Amino acid sequence: MEEKQIILEMTKGKTCRERLRDNAFLILTSVGIGLGFLLGLSIQRARPNSDTLMWIGLIGELYMRALKVIILPLIVCTIISGTSSTDAKSSGKIGFVAITYIVLTNALGGIVGIILCLLVEPGSISGNIDKTTQLDARNLQTVDILADFIRNIFPDNVVGAALQVSQTKYTERPVTRLVKLNSSHTWDNGSDAMVNVTVKQLTRSLGSASGTNVLGLIVVSAAFGIAASKVQDRATNFINFFKAGADITFTIFDWLKWSTPVGVASLIARAIAGMEDVTTSFSSMGVYVVVVAGGNIAFQILFLGAIYAIFTRRNPVRFFMNVANPWLMAVGPPSSALPLPVLHKMSTDIYKVDPRVAAFVLPFSVTLNRNGSCLFVSASCLFIAQYSGLALSTGVIVTIGLLSIMSSLAIPNVPSASVVTILIILSTVGIPATNVGIVMALEWINDRARSTTNLVSHQLAVLIAWKFCKRGLRLQSATRRELNVLV
Numbered sequence: 001m002e003e004k005q006i007i008l009e010m011t012k013g014k015t016c017r018e019r020l021r022d023n024a025f026l027i028l029t030s031v032g033i034g035l036g037f038l039l040g041l042s043i044q045r046a047r048p049n050s051d052t053l054m055w056i057g058l059i060g061e062l063y064m065r066a067l068k069v070i071i072l073p074l075i076v077c078t079i080i081s082g083t084s085s086t087d088a089k090s091s092g093k094i095g096f097v098a099i100t101y102i103v104l105t106n107a108l109g110g111i112v113g114i115i116l117c118l119l120v121e122p123g124s125i126s127g128n129i130d131k132t133t134q135l136d137a138r139n140l141q142t143v144d145i146l147a148d149f150i151r152n153i154f155p156d157n158v159v160g161a162a163l164q165v166s167q168t169k170y171t172e173r174p175v176t177r178l179v180k181l182n183s184s185h186t187w188d189n190g191s192d193a194m195v196n197v198t199v200k201q202l203t204r205s206l207g208s209a210s211g212t213n214v215l216g217l218i219v220v221s222a223a224f225g226i227a228a229s230k231v232q233d234r235a236t237n238f239i240n241f242f243k244a245g246a247d248i249t250f251t252i253f254d255w256l257k258w259s260t261p262v263g264v265a266s267l268i269a270r271a272i273a274g275m276e277d278v279t280t281s282f283s284s285m286g287v288y289v290v291v292v293a294g295g296n297i298a299f300q301i302l303f304l305g306a307i308y309a310i311f312t313r314r315n316p317v318r319f320f321m322n323v324a325n326p327w328l329m330a331v332g333p334p335s336s337a338l339p340l341p342v343l344h345k346m347s348t349d350i351y352k353v354d355p356r357v358a359a360f361v362l363p364f365s366v367t368l369n370r371n372g373s374c375l376f377v378s379a380s381c382l383f384i385a386q387y388s389g390l391a392l393s394t395g396v397i398v399t400i401g402l403l404s405i406m407s408s409l410a411i412p413n414v415p416s417a418s419v420v421t422i423l424i425i426l427s428t429v430g431i432p433a434t435n436v437g438i439v440m441a442l443e444w445i446n447d448r449a450r451s452t453t454n455l456v457s458h459q460l461a462v463l464i465a466w467k468f469c470k471r472g473l474r475l476q477s478a479t480r481r482e483l484n485v486l487v
Contacts, residue, residue, distance in 0.1 A: 025257065029328040032261030033268060036332070040272025048273055057270030060332065063263025066256050067338045070249050072162055072212055074341060075363040076221050077245035082359030083225025084239045090472055091226055091360065097465045098361045102369045103409075105457055108303060109371035110404040113379035114397060116295045122287040123386020144168035144204075145407060145424070151206075155216035162212055169207040172200045214367045222360065246359075253341040257329075264332030271444040289442055292379050293449035296372045300456045304371075308460055311467050322350055323459055327452050334451035336458060337366045343459050353466045354473050365461040370408045372453030373418050376446055378404040380422050380439050387435045396429050403428060418450070419443060 020027070043056065083091050117123075148167050155161035176198050228235040305316035312319075326339035326346070340362055347358040381400045385392050392400075403425045419439055426432070439446075 025260070026325050026328065028258075028261040029264060029325070032263075032265040033328065033331060036265035036268030037272060039265065040269040043269065043273040044275060053270055053274050056273055057266055060263045060266030060270060063259050063266070064333050064335070064338070066259070067253075067333075070252055070256070071337055071340060072217070073245060074249045074253075074344075075214065075217060077242045077249060078344065078355075078359035079218060079221040079363060080225040080228070080242040081239060081246055082356035083222050084228040084235065084242075086226075086356045086360075086473070087229060088226050090469065091222065093472065094357055094360055094465050094469050095222075095364070097468045098364050098461055099368070101461050101464050102365060103405075105304075105307075105371045105461075106369070106374045106408045107405045109299060109374035109453070110378040110401050110408070112295065112299055112303065113292075113375035113377070113404070114382060114401050116291050117379045117382040117386070118397075120287060120291050121386055122291045123383045123388075145421075149215075149409065152213050152216050153219055155213055155220065158217075158220055160208075160213075161216040161220070163210070164208040165211050165213040165216075167207055167209040169205060171203050171205065173203050174198050175201045214363065218363050218367060250341055250345065257342070260329055260332070264328070267332045275444070288383055288438070289445060291383070292376050292442075292446045295375055295379065296449040296453040299371065299375060300453050304453075304456050304460055308463065311464055320456075322346060323456055326455055326459070330451045330455045331448050334448040336451045336455040339455060340366060343455070343462070346459070347462045347466075351463060351466070353462055354470065356473065357466050357469060358462050361462045361465045362458060365458040368409050369457050369461055370450075370454055371457045372450030374404050374408040375453070376450045377408065377418055377421055377425065380419075380446075381425050381429075381431070384422070384426065384435050384439065385431050387438065388432060390431060399429055400425060418447075 039056075043052075048056070086094075148165070151166040152161075155166075178197075228239055301316075301320070305320065308314070308316045308319050323346070326342040329339040329342065330336050343362055344355075344358050347353040347362070348355050378401055381404070382392070382397070404421075407421045407425065419436065422439065423436060426436075
């Protein structure tokens, strides 16, 4: 009722022009998405070259770069300012609730993906898409992903964590071996001659990949914030600095967000214009798109909507209306991290979530919460198996589900990371990955679908954490106010 009352008060007595102005961002972004599709379909018919595609997507690229540059300071500033105002016990409880929600909903996404693929069997439909396209995943194994995930929790350099992530790599090295000749060779004359043979051997080493180690920065920032709360008065200037940094970052974002309609239009137009065969993607493999992209939308409405209704006892329709703005922002890039400032503001302004909870849970959720990705990975693995004509046992299906859930928490920081994860799972269970080209051909739409699912789940994670932790935080705030009065 509080949420509905706030919205009614915001819209009470407003004229049609004022309401249009309040919803201008949503309207303009929707128009940008529509124009992007129309422009992309029109240009695709002309078979544009790589230079033309680059210029079409340049505005969108600049839009993404502008938003990405504020994500790092936003995460660091909000987490430090939030945890510095919370005791260690409360921070631990918030983290426990968040990680429990993330693991359970990721598991739910993986289960839903498997069930949909088993019921619909999209792999029984063949198409003309190139089935030979593969990604190079030889430098990534399941054990390496999990090990790198643990390493990135504990960065050895704070500055380095902002620029790169730890990632196991494999390099080819020539190795010379002494091999005995086979006596079947005519030139051997039956002797036991030995020759040197040079072969290529893969050597594993710990390296790094370009990108931001968000998980490591969250851990380090939370540690600084909790330590600042222990120091109390001596850390006043330190805490105020990061609080001001958060306010400044939100202000910059308010300026940048109005470029969203143009940026989204550019990104979508670039994605569609670069497709070789739009008809095949929309028709021949339409069932697979319905299972993955449609499954993600259904997951948002049915499962995440049900979770929202059960825990908050509120109308989920209003929840989806509120999340519409960041949802549209996630469609263009596609990314569930770029709308982070919008989710933070919506949490505190509309749902009255304590800023400390929103500041900690949102970056944490963006890093680990991948309901849509888990659904996509599990469904795609079964789809490729069906497409290849393989009959899978119950044990293999369960293994795919477990690996999808585990890997969703540690998807590597590489291009098309979810597709790379699919290759790793397929190789683990012994399924040939020759048909992964189908998944790559439809990646542009599946990526957007799973990004929107992840985004809705990020917002829900904040509300769930607030539901279970608000009583303790309010008591803590009341105690601090009483102490300040006594002082």
